[in-house]
Amino acid sequence: MPEPKLNEPILEIRGLRKAFGALLATDDVSLDLRPGEIHALIGPNGAGKSTLIKQIVGEIRPDAGSIRFEGQVIDGLGAAARARLGLARSFQVSSVIPDFTVLQNVMLAVAGASGTVFRFHLPALADRKLTEPALFHIEQAGLAGRHLVPAARLSHGERRKLEIAMALALRPRAFLLDEPMAGMGLEGGRQLTAILSELRNEAPILLVEHDMDAVFALADRISVLVYGRVIATGSVAEIRANPEVRRSYLGEDA
Numbered sequence: 055m056p057e058p059k060l061n062e063p064i065l066e067i068r069g070l071r072k073a074f075g076a077l078l079a080t081d082d083v084s085l086d087l088r089p090g091e092i093h094a095l096i097g098p099n100g101a102g103k104s105t106l107i108k109q110i111v112g113e114i115r116p117d118a119g120s121i122r123f124e125g126q127v128i129d130g131l132g133a134a135a136r137a138r139l140g141l142a143r144s145f146q147v148s149s150v151i152p153d154f155t156v157l158q159n160v161m162l163a164v165a166g167a168s169g170t171v172f173r174f175h176l177p178a179l180a181d182r183k184l185t186e187p188a189l190f191h192i193e194q195a196g197l198a199g200r201h202l203v204p205a206a207r208l209s210h211g212e213r214r215k216l217e218i219a220m221a222l223a224l225r226p227r228a229f230l231l232d233e234p235m236a237g238m239g240l241e242g243g244r245q246l247t248a249i250l251s252e253l254r255n256e257a258p259i260l261l262v263e264h265d266m267d268a269v270f271a272l273a274d275r276i277s278v279l280v281y282g283r284v285i286a287t288g289s290v291a292e293i294r295a296n297p298e299v300r301r302s303y304l305g306e307d308a
């Protein structure tokens with residue numbers, strides 16, 4: 055019998071380094087994403103957060119270091135192969151089709167994930183294999199009752215929920231979320247915080263976010279990136295109390 059691997063990290067990043075000329079955008083970055091957690095990645099503008107995410111999803115090849123995903127070394131895989139393994143990035147590249155309804159957009163994502171050919175006419179719409187999971191993900195993402203609304207008519211916050219429903223349809227094993235709170239407003243931000251909090255039970259989340267209220271409310275652990283280096287990893291309380299973090303990022307009023 056193989057050993058149970060429940061508590062092993064889903065994502066293990068070791069020694070990632072990426073230089074742009076003389077600039078070290080990520081400098082020996084190591085971090086883990088564990089089952090069930092939201093791990094927030096914070097740091098000032100230009101710290102290297104986007105460069106790190108791009109290396110994880112396979113858009114940029116690191117100069118050194120290694121990434122394991124569910125125990126498998128994925129260094130040799132391109133972005134499409136990593137996505138197929140269930141490494142899902144949301145909120146930056148958006149594939150929402152404005153003229154399609156919420157339901158049609160999510161059905162498209164369900165079809166893409168299952169390899170089903172999506173025919174945009176009635177037989178496909180009637181296909182319960184697509185509609186049932188799509189409606190389930192729409193409800194999970196907080197859009198119940200809005201499934202017949204064209205995506206173009208959604209508010210900014212609803213559109214973000216649609217993107218979550220589409221990400222869920224891909225049945226990811228890990229979420230990489232890049233600034234989901236941006237432009238959400240107070241009420242939208244509150245709703246999204248509640249949704250993300252639940253989402254961690256589907257798959258762990260690596261969360262790049264500048265909104266510190268959201269980070270402190272959601273994160274199980276926080277890593278702080280400054281000039282390409284992880285200067286601290288810890289719980290919310292540990293990070294808030296860390297003098298180096300306060301000096302270099304949070305400010306004295308944190």
Ligand SMILES: Nc1ncnc2c1ncn2[C@@H]1O[C@H](COP(=O)(O)OP(=O)(O)OP(=O)(O)O)[C@@H](O)[C@H]1O
Pocket residue numbers: 074077079097098099100101102103104105106
């Ligand atoms: N393709 C590139 N060529 C040259 N320099 C780059 C490239 N991409 C990023 N950089 C530089 O690498 C550093 C890290 O950038 P990155 O975008 O990863 O930071 P970030 O933490 O995501 O910032 P922000 O919070 O503003 O999104 C910056 O100094 C940036 O100017």
